[in-house]
Amino acid sequence: MRVVLMGPPGAGKGTQAKKVVGALDLAHVSTGDMFRRMVAAGGDLGKRIQAIIGQGHLVPDKETSEVVDAFLTQESLWDSFMLDGFPRTVPQAEMLDAMLARRKKSLDAVVAIDLSEQNVLARLGGRRSCLACGSVYHEVSAPPKKPGVCDRDGKALQVREDDKPDKIRERLRIYESQTQPLLDYYAKSGVLKRVPGDAEADEVAGRILAVLRGQR
């Protein structure tokens, strides 16, 4: 089964992917992991990626797609993957379709976790971080033992710049402007499945599993 997982900041996409891949025997393939492993392996492509990242640039669509192609081939994952973080743009989606078509394969499903702006704000806005050790807490879902204080080192917790409401709204706008064309693209090809993300993590994972089992 070949699946793409999408979701806004705060949707817990990585957590969901980990819960779901075990049950379906898929490989969780995240863009960050692929980049790290490609760079660590030190081949030609890895060196090119390292140079781009080293200069502080975003990896362009073409190189990102090359990494995905090389990684899925190297790990023999063309029949069993859940992609997380790719594709992010319509050109990337077109490149993925072309890679699959070359192997006479196609995507089985694109799962989009839906979360209202209100829920995104509640989830990300409740984050409290320890800037000293990097620990992250949540006022509601993962509070520290003593309010406002890091469990590990007793330092005062703070709201990171990125977790302030205006910044969260801005991240959400960027996500939506990038993602809407992708959702339209996959709706057109009939593989898009939307899953409400406004529930406990296990319940959302159950919804995703139900959708994907229905695809088999």
Ligand SMILES: [Zn+2]
């Ligand atoms: Zn700390």
